[in-house]
Amino acid sequence: MFELxxxxxxDKVPSTEEELHLCKTHFTPKRLRRKQFLLQExxxxxxxxxxEKGALYSYTTDAKGGQRVMQFAFEGFWISDLYSFFTRExxxxxxxxxxxxxxxxxxxxxxxxxxxxxxxxxxxxxxxxQNAYVALQQRIEGTLGLTAEEKYSHLVEQYATIVNxxxxxxxxxxxxxxxxxxxxxxxxxASR
Amino acid sequence: MFELxxxxxxDKVPSTEEELHLCKTHFTPKRLRRKQFLLQExxxxxxxxxxEKGALYSYTTDAKGGQRVMQFAFEGFWISDLYSFFTRExxxxxxxxxxxxxxxxxxxxxxxxxxxxxxxxxxxxxxxxQNAYVALQQRIEGTLGLTAEEKYSHLVEQYATIVNxxxxxxxxxxxxxxxxxxxxxxxxxASR
DNA sequence: ATTTCTTCTTGACATATGTCAAGATTTCTC
DNA sequence: GAGAAATCTTGACATATGTCAAGAAGAAAT
Numbered sequence: 323m324f325e326l327x328x329x330x331x332x333d334k335v336p337s338t339e340e341e342l343h344l345c346k347t348h349f350t351p352k353r354l355r356r357k358q359f360l361l362q363e364x365x366x367x368x369x370x371x372x373x374e375k376g377a378l379y380s381y382t383t384d385a386k387g388g389q390r391v392m393q394f395a396f397e398g399f400w401i402s403d404l405y406s407f408f409t410r411e412x413x414x415x416x417x418x419x420x421x422x423x424x425x426x427x428x429x430x431x432x433x434x435x436x437x438x439x440x441x442x443x444x445x446x447x448x449x450x451x452q453n454a455y456v457a458l459q460q461r462i463e464g465t466l467g468l469t470a471e472e473k474y475s476h477l478v479e480q481y482a483t484i485v486n487x488x489x490x491x492x493x494x495x496x497x498x499x500x501x502x503x504x505x506x507x508x509x510x511x512a513s514r
Numbered sequence: 515m516f517e518l519x520x521x522x523x524x525d526k527v528p529s530t531e532e533e534l535h536l537c538k539t540h541f542t543p544k545r546l547r548r549k550q551f552l553l554q555e556x557x558x559x560x561x562x563x564x565x566e567k568g569a570l571y572s573y574t575t576d577a578k579g580g581q582r583v584m585q586f587a588f589e590g591f592w593i594s595d596l597y598s599f600f601t602r603e604x605x606x607x608x609x610x611x612x613x614x615x616x617x618x619x620x621x622x623x624x625x626x627x628x629x630x631x632x633x634x635x636x637x638x639x640x641x642x643x644q645n646a647y648v649a650l651q652q653r654i655e656g657t658l659g660l661t662a663e664e665k666y667s668h669l670v671e672q673y674a675t676i677v678n679x680x681x682x683x684x685x686x687x688x689x690x691x692x693x694x695x696x697x698x699x700x701x702x703x704a705s706r
Numbered sequence: 707a708t709t710t711c712t713t714c715t716t717g718a719c720a721t722a723t724g725t726c727a728a729g730a731t732t733t734c735t736c
Numbered sequence: 737g738a739g740a741a742a743t744c745t746t747g748a749c750a751t752a753t754g755t756c757a758a759g760a761a762g763a764a765a766t
Contacts, residue, residue: 382655390659392651405648414655441633448636451643456597458650459584463574463606465658467582467690470753489713498659503753505715548734662723681743695723697745 323351326398327372327426334449337442344440348432352425354378360401360417360425367406367413369429373397376423377487380415381495391496394420394484400450420488470499471507515543518590519564519618526641529634536632540624544617546570552593552609552617559598559605561621565589568615569679572607573687583688586612586676592642612680662691663699 324346331337331345349372354360360378361367371378377396380403381389392415395401406413407430428436436443464476474497478485484493490508491501516538523529523537541564546552552570553559563570569588572595573581584607587593598605599622620628628635656668666689670677676685682700683693 384659390655392654392658404644405651408644408648444636444640448640448643451640451647452596452600455643455647455650456600458647458654459597462584462650462654462657463582465654465690466584467576467687491713495659498657500754501714502716502755506753509715683743692724693744694725694746698723701745 323374323424324349324426326374330372330398331442331446335442335445341440341442345436345443348436349426349428352427354419354423354425356419356422358419360419361403361413361415363414363416364412366410367403367415369427370400370402370404370407370433371417372400372426372428374424374426376425377420378417378423379420379488379492380417382414383416389492389495390498391492394481394488394492394496396483396487400454465497470497470503471511473497473499474504474507475511515566515616516541516618518566522564522590523634523638527634527637533632533634537628537635540628541618541620544619546611546615546617548611548614550611552611553595553605553607555606555608556604558602559595559607561619562592562594562596562599562625563609564592564618564620566616566618568617569612570609570615571612571680571684572609574606575608581684581687582690583684586673586680586684586688588675588679592646657689662689662695663703665689665691666696666699667703 327346327349328342331342352371354376360371361380363383373395375397377394378401379391379395380393380401381391384390393401401417403413403415403417405411406415437447460480464480465473468476474493477493477497484496488496490504494501494504497504519538519541520534523534544563546568552563553572555575565587567589569586570593571583571587572585572593573583576582585593593609595605595607595609597603598607629639652672656672657665660668666685669685669689676688680688682696686693686696689696
């Protein structure tokens with residue numbers, strides 16, 4: 323149940339069994355079925371989720387009721403609405419399971435407790451944010467001012483997992499283009 | 515010279531005079547004139563810069579030689595290419611002064627030293643990344659799948675400083691639109 | 707297996723934004 | 737303060753992408 327989390331921590335910060343065990347005890351396991359929600363807009367996001375198995379995605383709803391996909395997350399990654407988590411303001415995000423999931427949840431108090439009392443944990447979180455920041459930066463690089471085809475090519479190169487496990491219309495939304503455009507681009511790319 | 519940096523740290527992590535002094539001794543002050551570079555693409559980024567005064571921006575160069583603006587940064591903020599900084603790979607970014615600047619530089623070894631030896635510093639950096647991550651997330655929210663006018667309105671609301679201190683054509687690039695389009699949008703918005 | 711829901715494709719057409727080119731402003735520099 | 741850069745505006749036109757609508761294909765549910 324905790325394999326990937328332990329691996330994720332060990333990869334970034336060498337830790338003793340004791341420290342790892344202490345961490346473990348603060349997480350709450352949870353299963354989520356496809357289409358179920360981890361967070362719904364309007365609620366305050368009170369937890370971060372580490373994904374042991376499955377896939378989720380987060381999105382906002384625009385004026386016309388359409389989805390705008392913000393993030394995809396798979397095994398070994400974290401997902402949350404950090405803005406709401408830290409500010410305690412209502413979230414504008416929905417986080418929904420794309421597949422049946424096994425999650426490890428960490429709520430606000432537990433997160434604070436670990437930060438204060440387990441130095442390794444703070445280091446782990448720092449490195450996590452560091453990587454997450456760089457990843458977002460690269461996402462912007464791979465999106466901004468590019469044509470729809472360039473955006474999609476970039477995604478295929480950098481994030482093959484997404485292309486393989488996620489419905490096309492969600493990928494389109496993630497790239498900021500319409501499903502129709504994406505369909506046409508793929509057809510065109512295939513014929514070359 | 516160190517006022518804003520001290521303020522930035524104190525705001526996030528209560529620290530003693532001693533800790534603050536220890537931090538200070540690891541930074542190197544540097545002045546930069548308008549149009550001078552802090553980093554040029556092809557070089558490895560070996561430092562992070564805290565801005566005591568002035569403004570800078572970072573950008574990549576695309577196939578046709580055009581600029582694609584990634585970030586603007588003003589007094590009280592940090593700028594760097596974290597990807598290159600951490601991976602030690604060549605940077606694809608240029609970081610250029612928009613105005614005459616006073617910077618405090620921290621190179622890789624000094625950063626590592628502080629992380630290891632000053633717990634407050636690690637906490638400071640963690641919170642910094644946390645905020646930076648949330649800010650990037652919001653940038654994506656304010657860009658993705660929006661019309662040019664919506665993107666610009668969002669910028670005006672959220673980042674008035676940028677609109678006031680940065681040339682329009684760089685703002686256009688930052689939003690992923692052309693200067694001509696931005697000019698037309700502004701005209702149209704003014705007449706309402 | 708049949709039905710139902712979800713996802714993907716395709717066509718015809720509309721529109722936002724880009725491109726190119728020229729001139730008008732504004733801002734810097736000496 | 738004059739000249740040179742840099743920046744911003746405007747027009748005419750091209751084009752990528754969006755919109756709407758319908759049907760096909762695929763996956764999930766009973």
